[in-house]
Amino acid sequence: MQNTAPLNWRRFPERYLLRGSYCETCKQAFFPSRAICPNCRRKGKLISIEMPRTGKIISYTRVHVPPEGFKNEAPYYLAIIELENGAKVLSQIVDSDPEKIKIGAKVKKVFRRIAEPDEYGTITYGYKFKVVE
């Protein structure tokens, strides 16, 4: 069993709470977190913030040939979501009628299991999104 727990742990704020960065200089939000603001460089002043939990789909695809570890979940929907503050997130879409998964659809963050390597290792939890009316 590969011990990925410490590595995963460092990403809990990002995966559980959508914690990213916000630049107080150019007022732009980034997800995942950045070390330096790509707009302002050294003049940027980045702080850590929780991203809004709602947004809209700006692009999506149906995954039929998934990466290792997601075989039993395919086919599933993957979407690029623009959050209310403009930051973009790539996420799986769950609990949504396929007819409603389209560009512009309003989505809300949900907390789900993301992966589990086997029945002995740690379970990875994190965000997915669902379409809301």
Add this chain to the structure above:
Amino acid sequence: MEAGIVAYGVYIPKLRIKVSEIERVWEKSASGLGVIEKAVAASDEDACTLAVQAARVACEDFCIDPKRINAVYVGSESHPYAVNPTASIVAEALGTSNKYFAVDMEFACKAGTAGLQVCYALKKAKMIDIGLAIGSDTAQSKPNDPLEFTAASGAAAFFIGDSKEEVIAEIEHTCSYTSDMPDFWRRPKAEFPEHTGRFTGEAYFKHVISAAKMLMEETGYKASDFSYAVFHQPNGKFPLKAAKILGIDLERVKQGLLCPYIGNTYSASTLIGLASVLDVAKPNEKVLAVSYGSGAGSDAFVLNITDNILHRRAKVKVWDKIKEKQYIDYALYVKHRRKIKL
């Protein structure tokens, strides 16, 4: 103000299987159970994710800052880990501080209400600002076992505080009736629980009725004083029979009786029923709630609804929440509940 409920949230997974579909597969009748369909967690859901969803919606609906939570108790008989707490994952996912009491509870179907009692006691002792008690389960059942017709998934989260602007239901009194009566159990390496058939009914009524009577004796309330009564719901019939024995009008049980449409959500069962009552209760009404956990015990509560309820309620009522559903057949059910070994 007395310590009481300041917020509540419910999460019921979207997937449903009709009892008639399970009857079709095993060529058996389950008509005596009074259950039409049950809620099924998807394959990427577990008791932890359900708990987070229930607590999150409560924080949103009632404007609770998670940093105020100083106690987190998660009751379940389907904790995703045998060792490694669900409570700390739930708290982290809500964004609490790191100053909180936490432990996972297990007492078959009453672990959620046990958490409620602990939070209530901590609040009365002024050791916390807000305490969070959650009952959450993705109940497991062996294929072709009578439990399979009812074992369901769901979660309810209750926040305990004592701010006079926030308390919507004061906990006037709580007590428990407990004894060693093994009517349902699961050994460490067993995948599915075992049970004793009719003996579970005997255990249910012995504990539920005794706890309710104990509470009435200690408080002086009569059956007719309660505007609503909520009982643990292993099926659609037991809560009605319990009410009848206690002399409670059956109409007062219906608002909190969700089991016919979502199944037995185990640790969440009584709490989801109670949430549904809070959706409609009026100031000064008294609510009786009695849980049941095999093994066995019942926690009884009497709540007094306050004026705050008029402006503090869940945004979506439990009875409306359950309308968002998607039916699956037995094949998809066993896939989602991981009864197919891959």
